[in-house]
Amino acid sequence: MAIDISGYTYCHEHLHIDLSKQKNDIDCRLNQYELISEELIALKSRGVFNIIEVTNRFMGRNPQFIENLTKDTGMNILLSTGHYIEGFFSPLIYNQSAKDISLDMIRELNIGIKDSHLKASLIGEIGSSNNHFSTTEKKVFEAAAMAHYETGKPISTHLSLSTMGREQIALLKKFNVNLSAVTIGHCDLRDNLDDILWLIDQGCYIQFDTIGKNNYYPDKKRVAMLCELGKRQLLDRVMLSMDITRRSHLKVNGGLGFCYLIDEFIPQLKLNGITEQHIDQMLKITPYTLFK
Known part of the structure; x- marks a missing residue:
């Protein structure tokens, strides 16, 4: 699946995700098809043509749900392969090597996601x-590096509360990943x-992808930081x-x-x-540059 450069791209979203078991909260099961369809149709009317869907298998990824959304809304949706963070891993991966984990990622990128007509794109x-x-999170990063070498596909990461960015880059550097293919x-x-x-200086892209989550960090501060990056002519990175999950x-x-x-x-x-x-640049050109 390729990015449609004629429209905007949301770089980090979830259209079907289920973390309700781990969080003991049904609100964390985002699966209301009609409501999501209506929002995607509205979003497309505003010029957003692409969504990078970063739910992986053990977060409740549902490729059939995504296939239907694509058909019913016309939204271009790119799917992901990988594993999330500690507390949300399948028990299986603790006994797998990084190589074994990477082979599963490569299969989903090159051949396709089981029980669907879709391939992962990142x-x-x-x-x-x-x-x-x-230790297991580090093993997943090593597997991701192997899958990246094999396929050339980009890597999208998760920082818990904006921590560990430098450590993620250090680990990816250790595995000789081309940082121009990485978004934090x-x-x-x-x-x-x-x-x-510092992250931008290393050559990767960064995401302001929790826009609207003012209970974590106010949007007025996001605006101020983006303005500061604009003054430094860094908004191309x-x-x-929005990272909608509930x-x-x-x-x-x-x-x-x-x-x-x-809006x-x-x-x-x-x-x-x-x-x-x-x-x-932020919503059209840069996502196309990374995810094309």
């Missing part, structure tokens, strides 16, 4: 825990401009998204909904001097 979201890298997720959950500048995040359920980024956050950026050219 490796993600693979992550580290809050201020910690477990959830960089926008705390005051960490120095870390962001940034992509945007039923309560959907508009009809009282949440902000998928359109919030376009409300982008106008905030423009009011603070971010140009249309910058917005096209």
Whole structure:
């Protein structure tokens, strides 16, 4: 599946995810097909044509659900392969080698995802825990590096509360991954401009992908950091998204909904001097550069 360059791309989303068992909360089972379809149709009418869906197998990935969404909404959806973070792993991978794990990723990238007509388009979201890298998380990163070598597909990562970005890059460097094929997720959950500048300097892309999650970090601070990156002419290394994961995040359920980024956050950026050219860069050109 290729990116449609004529429209915007959300770089980090979940259209079907189920973390309800681990979190003991039915709200974490995002599977309301009609509501999600309606939001995607509305989103497409606003110029968003592509979604990078970073749910992997043991997070509740459902390729049949995605196939139907693509057919019913016309949204271009790119799927992922990989493993998330400690606490959300299949018991199987603890006894697998990095090589074995990589072969499974490669199969989904090159041949396809079981019981569907879809292939994975990227490796993600693979992550580290809050201020910690477990042994198995490191093994998943090694497997991701192997899969990247074999397929050339990009890697999308997860930072827990914007921690461990430097450590993720150090590990990927250890495995000789080309950092221009890496995007670091959830960089926008705390005051960490120095870390962001360091990450960009290493050659990777960064994601401001929890837009609207003001209970974690206020959007006004996200705007301020993006303006600072704009002053340094670094917005070409940034992509945007919302990381919707719960039923309560959907508009009809009282949440902000998928359109919030376009309807409300982008106008905030423009009011603070971010140009249309910058917005096209973050939502159109940079995602195409990485995920094409």
